[in-house]
Amino acid sequence: MSDAVIHIVDDDRAAREGLGFLLSSLGLSVADHGSAADLLARLDDSVPGVILADVRMPGMTGLELLDELQRRGCLMPVIMITGHGDVPMAVRAMRAGAMDFFEKPVNGMALVERLNEALRLARERQAAARARAGVLAKVASLTAREAEVARAVMAGRQNKQIAFELGISLKTVEIHRHNAMDKLGAGSAAELVRLLVAAGWGE
Incomplete structure (x- = not known):
């Protein structure tokens, strides 16, 4: 799985580390970010990946992050993590383009199964983008x-x-x-x- 990265975005350090440990133990490459701004500053979307973001964060929320990623044309699927009271916000995020959302406490194996689907989608999007770029170069x-x-x-x-x-x-x-x-x-x-x-x- 070294050709793809799971980006965990959560201001709760313990939550990031817990998810990171689970995913790393399953052979997934993980990068953790304490805020949406941190992700946006460090993100290399030329590498296939999936963004796993908490809905409610100080500063830029998960929903605002999703909007910004779409504005930038980011190809990575986004999965939201939500507390019980944030479910309506997560539903709005899915309507805005998020792939799925999981309520805390997260069912680890269900999340991993969904992440594997998201990773396949991320690789397909990257391959399509490379093919399109090749065609554009020829057209030019x-x-x-x-x-x-x-x-x-x-x-x-x-x-x-x-x-x-x-x-x-x-x-x-x-x-x-x-x-x-x-x-x-x-x-x-x-x-x-x-x-x-x-x-x-x-x-």
């Missing part, structure tokens, strides 16, 4: 004209239509289309469209 290598032709292909235009609309020869369209597909590693028009959608062109 297209010339302005290649991009125009690629967008026209994406819109379902045939080469003759593209040539007419752009005021260029059919042969030139074919060259730009070939170059765009070559740069993107697309073997067909359908694959070209799939890659462009993955790059956000369909949004």
